Amino acid sequence: MMQEVFSYFGKSGWASNQALAIYIGLSFFPTAVQKFRKFFFEKSSAGIFQYVVTLGPSDAAVKFLFPIFVEYCLEEFPDEIKRFRGMVESADLTKPHTWFPFARAMKRKIIYHCGPTNSGKTYNALQRFMEAKKGIYCSPLRLLAMEVFDKVNALGIYCSLQTGQEKKYVPFSNHIACTVEMVSTDDLYDVAVIDEIQMMSDRCRGYAWTRALLGLKADEIHLCGDPSVLSIVQKICADTGDELHERHYERFKPLVVEAKTLLGDLKNVRSGDCVVAFSRREIFEVKMAIEKHTNHRCCVIYGALPPETRRHQANLFNDQDNEFDVLVASDAVGMGLNLNIRRVVFYSLSKYNGDKIVPVPASQVKQIAGRAGRRGSRYPDGLTTTLQLEDLDYLIECLKQPFEEVKKVGLFPFFEQVELFAGKLPNVTFCKLLEKFGENCRLDGSYFLCRHDHIKKVANMLEKKVQGLSLEDRFNFSFAPVNIRDPKAMYHLLRFASAYSQNVPVSIAMGMPKGSARNDAELLDLETKHQVLSMYLWLSHHFKKETFPYVKKAETMATDIADLLGQSLIKANWKPESRQARKPKPQQKDASQPGYERPRSLIKLYEKKKPEKSLPSKHTEKVAA
Ligand SMILES: Nc1ncnc2c1ncn2[C@@H]1O[C@H](COP(=O)(O)OP(=O)(O)OP(=O)(O)O)[C@@H](O)[C@H]1O
Numbered sequence: 001m002m003q004e005v006f007s008y009f010g011k012s013g014w015a016s017n018q019a020l021a022i023y024i025g026l027s028f029f030p031t032a033v034q035k036f037r038k039f040f041f042e043k044s045s046a047g048i049f050q051y052v053v054t055l056g057p058s059d060a061a062v063k064f065l066f067p068i069f070v071e072y073c074l075e076e077f078p079d080e081i082k083r084f085r086g087m088v089e090s091a092d093l094t095k096p097h098t099w100f101p102f103a104r105a106m107k108r109k110i111i112y113h114c115g116p117t118n119s120g121k122t123y124n125a126l127q128r129f130m131e132a133k134k135g136i137y138c139s140p141l142r143l144l145a146m147e148v149f150d151k152v153n154a155l156g157i158y159c160s161l162q163t164g165q166e167k168k169y170v171p172f173s174n175h176i177a178c179t180v181e182m183v184s185t186d187d188l189y190d191v192a193v194i195d196e197i198q199m200m201s202d203r204c205r206g207y208a209w210t211r212a213l214l215g216l217k218a219d220e221i222h223l224c225g226d227p228s229v230l231s232i233v234q235k236i237c238a239d240t241g242d243e244l245h246e247r248h249y250e251r252f253k254p255l256v257v258e259a260k261t262l263l264g265d266l267k268n269v270r271s272g273d274c275v276v277a278f279s280r281r282e283i284f285e286v287k288m289a290i291e292k293h294t295n296h297r298c299c300v301i302y303g304a305l306p307p308e309t310r311r312h313q314a315n316l317f318n319d320q321d322n323e324f325d326v327l328v329a330s331d332a333v334g335m336g337l338n339l340n341i342r343r344v345v346f347y348s349l350s351k352y353n354g355d356k357i358v359p360v361p362a363s364q365v366k367q368i369a370g371r372a373g374r375r376g377s378r379y380p381d382g383l384t385t386t387l388q389l390e391d392l393d394y395l396i397e398c399l400k401q402p403f404e405e406v407k408k409v410g411l412f413p414f415f416e417q418v419e420l421f422a423g424k425l426p427n428v429t430f431c432k433l434l435e436k437f438g439e440n441c442r443l444d445g446s447y448f449l450c451r452h453d454h455i456k457k458v459a460n461m462l463e464k465k466v467q468g469l470s471l472e473d474r475f476n477f478s479f480a481p482v483n484i485r486d487p488k489a490m491y492h493l494l495r496f497a498s499a500y501s502q503n504v505p506v507s508i509a510m511g512m513p514k515g516s517a518r519n520d521a522e523l524l525d526l527e528t529k530h531q532v533l534s535m536y537l538w539l540s541h542h543f544k545k546e547t548f549p550y551v552k553k554a555e556t557m558a559t560d561i562a563d564l565l566g567q568s569l570i571k572a573n574w575k576p577e578s579r580q581a582r583k584p585k586p587q588q589k590d591a592s593q594p595g596y597e598r599p600r601s602l603i604k605l606y607e608k609k610k611p612e613k614s615l616p617s618k619h620t621e622k623v624a625a
């Protein structure tokens, strides 16, 4: 009977949770219970023993035994408790606003430009930025940082550029456009702009926006974004003591849904259309089909293309004096590019999330569809529709959905915090350290720890194969921008890290391709090569400069490859290949199908929870998106 009582105690979630309060960790709890049992059998009085037996394996017995257990633990395990306590306290991510005492000493004015896509939020924030004596613009993408850098300089205001890959210092400039990860919380500004603030809730990169909001030393901070993080920004401003002003925006022209759709036929594309597909493979299939069956020519934009090439494609599409009048793009068009799109056509509304095919989230559908129509362009009114009739309902549904309120935003520890934590856990690998940190860190209700699978994957590779890197080097290397699914890119990162750890100059060791790509394998190779060069440049800005002596060469090569990519895309008319040819993705089963037949209506994967609705009777329906 007594055995059962202790077994029940050991399995009690309540007891193991309560034990955390006296810093008995979950991993140590079972051992503590075992020893406690032994102690209890030996030392308890017959009366108490009997009483516990009458309670039996029950919550009552657990509650009765727990205070005795606590007393026993405090007495018997002071070292374990001290160690675990130290570990937990060094993984304390509560009250992140207190991490920035200088920003807290200021009374900052925060202006939230709140509204849907294409409503003038960034435009208005940039007006204030340009008026300021000293200003910083924080962008979600390199591309957008470059765009602002060009625009502001063109208007006669000296502005520098800083991204992970490039530093362009413009003499006498007091303005800077940077990517949000690169923002300095040391410098003082009059006006700061943090664009796409809703990215605070991004599962991987969210911490960078949170850090910028909490830590920027600026008298005036302009946030641009959709309404999803408004309430949490209000809460954060209450914590920081900053003054918050809200400015609400509507689209200049409402977005209109075309109920007719393209009736499943890409021959129905028109000039000014942007066809959105969610994989590289589909993008090329669509481009090929359109160019084969119509007189339109297509530009393409997708995530793996360098920003320069994406911009080049965007310009080609925007420019009216050429034959490229249709754009085929991935969700990479959702943000940052100036595009003259008449109509956004969704080729499908599902995407592969690395694991399975899922419906594209409503917020993303809204953001992409909202790119249609642009003030002052030749298409001021925005239209959107789907290729297939059966996807239309889901599109309308997404556009009607209000922005979902975000409850938590991302955080990630600084190196110093990880270092402190490492002090409590000597002799574990950096990867294990991150894992333990994730398990033990404490967070307030408004924050989550950003996902770091990507970082762990790189850390793990370096752990096994590169000796002699300090903890800080490992931490920094793990943030290098690398596609972890691309073995070639991973190989080069490993090579860079090995050379760095031996303190020898890191070479590029990669030849220039002879010309533009003649097939998809060569195109993929160009994409990879550019990513490797981009990684080299990133490392050169984050580590000792002397160890990366070939920055100039890498820059030139990167520019040349971006050009080659541009040339390749113009003539691309081949079947796409997969980067992981051996591991077919689910949608590849239909690869044998010719032409532009879509694999199958992916939307069927989206369970129709709603009762069947009749289609809108009018030709078009207005949706307040
Ligand atoms: N007052 C204005 N005068 C002239 N052009 C404007 C004005 N406001 C906005 N625009 C133009 O309208 C377009 C959309 O504006 P902007 O990029 O600021 O929208 P946004 O709300 O930031 O959209 P997104 O959510 O896509 O970032 C831009 O091309 C911008 O230059």
Ligand SMILES: [Mg+2]
Binding pocket: 121, 122, 123, 195, 196, 224
């Ligand atoms: Mg904007």
